[in-house]
Amino acid sequence: MARTPPHDRPNTRFHGRVAGTGRVCAEPGCDQPGEFRAPPLEGTPPGRDGPAEYRWLCLDHVRAFNSRYNFFNGMSPDEIHEAQRPYAGWERETRAFAANGADRPPRWADFSDPLDAIGARFRERVASERQRQDGKPLSGADRRALNVLGLDQDTDRRGLRQRYSELVRKFHPDRNGGDRSMEKALQEVIAAYQHLKSAPAFA
Template structure:
């Protein structure tokens, strides 16, 4: 192919060696593939040691014998194999230590109260009931369908349900069936809430 820099680079990761030889003792083939440094081979506190350069056969042998878990205890292997291993570490952007602390909310200018209003609305809808009765996320969603607050009682639930049925039912608004979907959501929300522990 015209213009291709390395027409003979058939293997991914190959770097033309020039006069660089494979670092495996006794090998005289070109060292075209990088491998991690051996332990103690120039590593310092500034990072790992330099890469080793191996020929294709020796890098294949290295890869075949590589064991990520070599030297780990069974507990360390178990921790490394967890599906969320590594996710519990804080990234620099969200770290609470060091110089990379995120800005405080108070540092943002919010002249239209766009951020603050949304936060207060979310806190209001997710707060606990004053009577301590539990509300599942599905219960909260049903309350939003009915337009009720989290502290609504059974009496308020019945009254609101009756009001919305009168509003949306075709028999109550001249046969208009355009609100049937809304009526169905209201009925489903009411059926859920009337059986919920918060309204028992």
């Protein structure tokens, strides 16, 4: 059986792409989907003890941002040299925490997180613990199923049905020239929908 050329398949081809969220590109005047995240232009707001929110850009604008990005921007030659040393940052003094848990943890501003490794996990944890605006409960399994469908946790039953229909049409072999490479994704979508349609949040 002939296989569909890779460039014609309806799967994600770009690393870091988050599709189907309904976000619009944050670049002024652009109405394309915002599917790629980038740091905020203004950095972390003063007084905020946590990472700043991402900006979401379309493919063209995130490419433009990446082409302009310079980690060493604003550094002096000596600071650049210091940052490039193999052991840069490891000489910092650290303090021990109290064994009884009474010691206050360090502030967000005390960390250096140039690759956003800590910030990304922080945002994921906050998002995973946020409750629905209507107060209906969400279990861990509910949240995982919503993630499979690419849905926000405040989605209602109508939005759930619409997204399910959209993804079934997208992944079904009949809509892809008989290509069965998306069957696993289709099965995951069906299982997630079957779980959520009987969950209390969508009753």
